Amino acid sequence: MYILLVNPWIYDFAAYDFWLKPLGILYVGAFLKNVGFEVRLIDLLNRHDPKLAEFAKLKPDKKFGTGKFVEREVEKPPFLKNIPRRYKCYGAPLEYFITQLKDAGKPDAVFVSSSLTYWWPGVAETIRVIKEIMPAVPVVLGGLYARLYPAHAVKNTKADYVFSGELSQINQVMNDLFKRNLNFDFENWFEILDPAYELYEKVGYLVFLTSLGCPYRCTYCVSPKLWRRFTQRKPHTVVNSVERYLDLFKVKDVVFFDDAILINTEDHFKPLLKLLIERDFGVNYHLPNGIHARLVDEELAFLLKEAGFKTIKLGYETSGYLQRTTGGKVYDEDLVRAARILRKAGFTKEEIQAYVMVNMPFQKAEDVLKAVEVCKNEGISVSVNEYTPIYGSEDWHMLVQRGVLDEETDPALLNNTVLPYWFRAGMSFETVQMLKTLARR
Ligand code: SF4
Structure with missing residues (x-):
């Protein structure tokens, strides 16, 4: 076959x-x-x-x-x-x-x-x-x-x-x-299988998952819905997989795309980082998927630095009361603490970036401005991204219930580029653009 x-x-x-x-x-x-x-x-x-x-x-x-x-x-x-x-x-x-x-x-x-x-x-x-x-x-x-x-x-x-x-x-x-x-x-497929990169003739970088799903329940996210349980792969299996494909492709960049890589960190990500340091593959590592600021500690930050991580994204999303009502995964003080620890470990402003969402349902412009200000004060970069209500997320159901979205709304209309042109629970197109411009300054 x-x-x-x-x-x-x-x-x-x-x-x-x-x-x-x-x-x-x-x-x-x-x-x-x-x-x-x-x-x-x-x-x-x-x-x-x-x-x-x-x-x-x-x-x-x-x-x-x-x-x-x-x-x-x-x-x-x-x-x-x-x-x-x-x-x-x-x-x-x-x-x-x-x-x-x-x-x-x-x-x-x-x-x-x-x-x-x-x-x-x-x-x-x-x-x-x-x-x-x-x-x-x-x-x-x-x-x-x-x-x-x-x-x-x-x-x-x-x-x-x-x-x-x-x-x-x-x-x-x-x-x-x-x-x-x-x-x-x-x-046990996640423990047994490596992503089959050998099917490629050439790749420019390698992406891995060390875990599936997330134990948090943010209203704008579908990760917990997609995975029945949160699963982590054994650190040495992950590192063997990294080695296997680095041998095959000799790329310079390795990316971990987990939703929740810092959960259970003493038994998972810290041992994994120690293995990466030990094996010393001579590549750059990246965490582009918004790690949990509250779970960052000094040991972790120094291990990340020693291992050669070049991209650390922190999931921040917004300031203000929405932090609590959307799931409470991060508060301003968590973000400030994590930023300070990472800076102390030697990461530069360019290497640490917080994700902030703009145009969340019922979000105020000042929530975005405050979030941007917190990042700037802590000397880290900020990436302001337009919100989208993902089909099937708690937010999506809430918006349907309130009559803001129709159940039949085509997902293509929920594209974050398209949303500001018509979304009634959000900000105007002009406000979104203004906030994005202010964040870039
Ligand atoms: S946004 Fe992040 S923390 Fe929240 S449920 Fe999704 S993956 Fe988990």
């Missing part, structure tokens, strides 16, 4: 490769290989694929392997027509994709991944092209969008099968599609 994996295009008004790797489908690939399937991968977002050069003028890497995707303008879906921005397809050119599909032979199925729900038009277009080249091959859609909003995926993509489970439930797909009941320790 042979499965072709495809990581689809992004359709959006803006996108940037901030260490985007399709870990979900790489784990699916690892599982399929483990049970004896032949597996190949087409990743339309891999900027470092040498084959891309035949089809597009490549854009060089920016900092730490990040960079701009190849892009082309595409027509907006009817419900985005009034947004005065150019809508684009980010990722490899169409001709590249068609060539790769034609070279891929005759798979028994194509598994397509998905990510943010508002990127679904790129998923639909990717599947449309697959169907054109391989009309007789069943297409299975999985990933975040399929998990969060399967009914929408069934209706709006031409996938033959929408899989809304997590990897531990994938036997269901194998049963339904191939009448195969596979012998695998599904409950």
Whole structure:
């Protein structure tokens, strides 16, 4: 049996490769290989694929392997027509994709991944092209969008099968599609499997997860909903995995993309950091996914510094009363404490950055301004990002109940670029822009 994996295009008004790797489908690939399937991968977002050069003028890497995707303008879906921005397809050119599909032979199925729900038009277009080249091959859609909003995926993509489970439930797909009941320790897949980077010819950086899910319950987040339980991989297994792929690719940047890497830190991340220091791989490490400020302590900060971390993002989100009402994961004093500890350990302003959201429901402009001021006072950078109510999050349900959102609102309208043009619980477009400008000064 042979499965072709495809990581689809992004359709959006803006996108940037901030260490985007399709870990979900790489784990699916690892599982399929483990049970004896032949597996190949087409990743339309891999900027470092040498084959891309035949089809597009490549854009060089920016900092730490990040960079701009190849892009082309595409027509907006009817419900985005009034947004005065150019809508684009980010990722490899169409001709590249068609060539790769034609070279891929005759798979028994194509598994397509998905990510943010508002990127679904790129998923639909990717599947449309697959169907054109391989009309007789069943297409299975999985990933975040399929998990969060399967009914929408069934209706709006031409996938033959929408899989809304997590990897531990994938036997269901194998049963339904191939009448195969596979012998695998599904409950322990996260400990057993490495993300199958060997499916790539070349990558520019490596991304890993050391844990799945999060024990916190922030109202704007879906992480706890996606994972039935919070799971951590053993530190030495993670470090072996890092070593395995550094041997294969010789990249300079390794990224940990966990939602909650600091939980249980004495038995998890601190031992992991000590192993990284011991093995001394000579690479830069990055934590781009907003670590928990309250869980930062001095030992951790000095270990991060010694190991060679260059990017530390702190999840801050907002100042003001919303800190409490959205889940209480961080308060101003936690952020101040963490910033001071990290600065003391020797991290620079550029290396530490707090995420602040703007346009949260019922957020006041002064909450954003205060959050920005706290960061500036502590000598750390701040990244102000526009809020989006993720389909299925507590915020989303609350907004539907209050009549601010319609249950049928298309996820593409919840795109954080689009939201300020119409969101009635938020700030005006002008206020959002003003706050972003002030934060940059
Ligand atoms: S925002 Fe962060 S802390 Fe809150 S639930 Fe999501 S992952 Fe956990």
